[in-house]
Amino acid sequence: MRIWGYLVEIIRGILIIARSFLINMFFHTVAFFGLRPRRPGAVTIQYPEKRKELAGRHRSRHRLTRRENGLPRCVACLLCVTVCPSECIRVEAAEDPDPEIQKRPMRFSIDLGRCCFCGFCVEACPEDAIRMDTGIIELAETRREAFEYGLEDLLR
Amino acid sequence: MLIILVKIVLALAWLLTLALLMTWVERKESAVIQDRIGANRASILGLRLFGLFQPIADAIKMVFKEDFEPSFTRRFLHALSPFLSFFCVAVTIAAIPFGPPVRLGGRMITLQVADLDAGLPFVLAMLSLGIYGIVLSGWASNNKFALLGGMRGAAQLFSYEVALGFSLVGLVLVYPSLRMSRIVEFQGGLLLGFLPKWGIVLQPLGFIIFFIAALAETKRVPFDLPEGESEIIGFYAEYSGLKWGLFMLTDFLEVIIVACLAVTFFFGGWQVPWLEPGGFRFPWGGEWVLGGRLVVAFQVLAFHIKIGLFCGFQVLIRWTYPRLRYDQLMDLGWKVLIPLGFFNLLGTGLLVSLWK
Numbered sequence: 343m344r345i346w347g348y349l350v351e352i353i354r355g356i357l358i359i360a361r362s363f364l365i366n367m368f369f370h371t372v373a374f375f376g377l378r379p380r381r382p383g384a385v386t387i388q389y390p391e392k393r394k395e396l397a398g399r400h401r402s403r404h405r406l407t408r409r410e411n412g413l414p415r416c417v418a419c420l421l422c423v424t425v426c427p428s429e430c431i432r433v434e435a436a437e438d439p440d441p442e443i444q445k446r447p448m449r450f451s452i453d454l455g456r457c458c459f460c461g462f463c464v465e466a467c468p469e470d471a472i473r474m475d476t477g478i479i480e481l482a483e484t485r486r487e488a489f490e491y492g493l494e495d496l497l498r
Numbered sequence: 499m500l501i502i503l504v505k506i507v508l509a510l511a512w513l514l515t516l517a518l519l520m521t522w523v524e525r526k527e528s529a530v531i532q533d534r535i536g537a538n539r540a541s542i543l544g545l546r547l548f549g550l551f552q553p554i555a556d557a558i559k560m561v562f563k564e565d566f567e568p569s570f571t572r573r574f575l576h577a578l579s580p581f582l583s584f585f586c587v588a589v590t591i592a593a594i595p596f597g598p599p600v601r602l603g604g605r606m607i608t609l610q611v612a613d614l615d616a617g618l619p620f621v622l623a624m625l626s627l628g629i630y631g632i633v634l635s636g637w638a639s640n641n642k643f644a645l646l647g648g649m650r651g652a653a654q655l656f657s658y659e660v661a662l663g664f665s666l667v668g669l670v671l672v673y674p675s676l677r678m679s680r681i682v683e684f685q686g687g688l689l690l691g692f693l694p695k696w697g698i699v700l701q702p703l704g705f706i707i708f709f710i711a712a713l714a715e716t717k718r719v720p721f722d723l724p725e726g727e728s729e730i731i732g733f734y735a736e737y738s739g740l741k742w743g744l745f746m747l748t749d750f751l752e753v754i755i756v757a758c759l760a761v762t763f764f765f766g767g768w769q770v771p772w773l774e775p776g777g778f779r780f781p782w783g784g785e786w787v788l789g790g791r792l793v794v795a796f797q798v799l800a801f802h803i804k805i806g807l808f809c810g811f812q813v814l815i816r817w818t819y820p821r822l823r824y825d826q827l828m829d830l831g832w833k834v835l836i837p838l839g840f841f842n843l844l845g846t847g848l849l850v851s852l853w854k
């Protein structure tokens with residue numbers, strides 16, 4: 343009879359849910375008393391207080407790297423500007439007094455409001471001047487203009 | 499007179515506090531079931547207490563929300579129905595005995611607001627009157643979906659009212675009185691010398707029927723056709739602010755009332771197994787003498803623990819089962835529960851008449 347199968351499943355269902363409740367409650371209780379449970383009672387990470395570790399290759403906010411003498415490594419070759427699919431990088435070149443370097447960025451800005459965090463600029467850069475490894479993922483502003491990150495912001 | 503007033507205030511405060519707590523229990527229990535944490539951010543002076551202040555925050559939010567009334571509603575009925583549905587459920591608490599009579603300052607005080615002669619039919623009647631709130635809200639909203647919800651609610655509650663009644667008729671045959679305090683007292687006896695004479699032992703089938711029917715009366719998830727959040731918004735589609743909150747509160751009140759009724763009718767009310775006015779007397783020969791006050795404290799505590807377990811169980815059910823289809827609902831009510839109720843009644847009648 344179908345009704346018996348139905349009844350069995352109804353009872354099985356509530357037992358499964360009760361089991362998952364009791365197991366999770368057990369782990370919560372163990373954690374509450376300061377012991378380290380085998381696993382946490384919930385998969386939730388309490389975000390502002392606890393953070394998930396970012397993956398090693400996670401692409402977060404950009405930064406510009408520096409030479410040993412502190413100047414930006416960027417030589418204003420414009421490769422990142424060329425490759426950028428969302429056209430959010432703007433570079434204005436200036437002459438560098440060092441004949442080995444020849445060019446340096448006078449202005450360098452990334453509009454993070456447009457950036458799609460694809461990481462092409464990092465791959466394109468021949469000088470390893472731009473990287474996306476700051477680990478900064480909280481990028482929120484109240485005005486659009488504030489997303490324009492200049493040379494000083496990116497070098498920091 | 500004064501004592502009655504104090505009792506009313508205390509019982510209502512108890513019920514409302516418990517209903518607020520139930521919202522917290524509902525959120526937390528569902529969270530733990532689903533590997534989540536649940537609301538835990540509401541804090542007073544940096545004190546979080548597992549989000550225990552969340553119900554207060556919710557209540558404050560609800561009070562200050564705009565109470566919007568659409569222009570096409572019947573204003574008076576629209577405003578009346580949440581209060582009606584709230585009242586009919588909340589008044590049921592009057593018949594629930596919380597504990598044995600206590601001697602306080604030379605007076606016997608029953609821990610019960612009104613010890614009615616016909617406590618059991620009173621409870622049933624009040625639970626049935628709750629339908630009016632739903633139907634009226636659906637009708638007065640003047641909205642197709644609200645009306646659908648109201649009609650579904652009416653059909654569902656009427657159907658399950660019958661099953662609920664049948665399950666309790668069996669009890670009426672077994673118990674000596676319709677008086678709630680008498681029912682609980684009766685359950686303090688022992689069966690075969692060791693088994694507490696609780697309703698669940700005397701009427702196991704009756705309990706199952708009662709519990710399913712009562713769950714349907716609460717209109718919560720496996721039986722939430724009147725609301726049906728994902729298909730029709732339900733009978734309170736046109737309500738907002740505190741009036742909507744009152745409907746929500748009624749849901750939780752019903753959970754508590756159903757727990758109270760199940761405990762009172764089937765799980766011995768405030769009775770603790772083998773606890774007599776003088777203390778525990780175990781069937782295997784032990785004895786533990788306790789003072790009168792301590793015994794009462796034990797019994798009131800037992801009542802609360804039982805209610806807590808039942809509330810938790812109802813939340814568990816609510817987070818386990820999907821909603822029944824309309825025809826399945828009607829089938830369960832009319833083709834399963836009512837015949838089972840008949841069967842139960844017949845069996846009980848036979849046994850009782852043979853016993854005497």
